[in-house]
Amino acid sequence: MASTESFSLYQFSGCPFCTRVLHAAERLGVELELRDTLADSDHARDVLEATGGRTVPVLRIEDSEGGVRWLPESVEIIAYLEERFGS
Numbered sequence: 001m002a003s004t005e006s007f008s009l010y011q012f013s014g015c016p017f018c019t020r021v022l023h024a025a026e027r028l029g030v031e032l033e034l035r036d037t038l039a040d041s042d043h044a045r046d047v048l049e050a051t052g053g054r055t056v057p058v059l060r061i062e063d064s065e066g067g068v069r070w071l072p073e074s075v076e077i078i079a080y081l082e083e084r085f086g087s
Helices: 016-028 041-051 074-085
Strands: 006-011 033-036 058-062 068-072
Touching: 006 016, 006 041, 016 074, 033 041, 041 058, 041 068, 058 074, 068 074
Parallel strands: 006 033
Antiparallel strands: 006 058, 058 068
């Protein structure tokens, strides 16, 4: 369930694809921890290790048991958020 998951969005300011995800999350009332990959090299490294690339946005989904799933691509992230939290 949503209440047992935490979401981190790896992104950077000015990224239009990241902005789309942020607007969708706001519209759906989903709280995202923002992790700026340009301002923090650790965040950039996390994306590279998880996806094999440097492209953002990437949504990191952590469940209550510590399992982690990485979801790249703004269209897929928005579709996931819509499916999970849309009415």
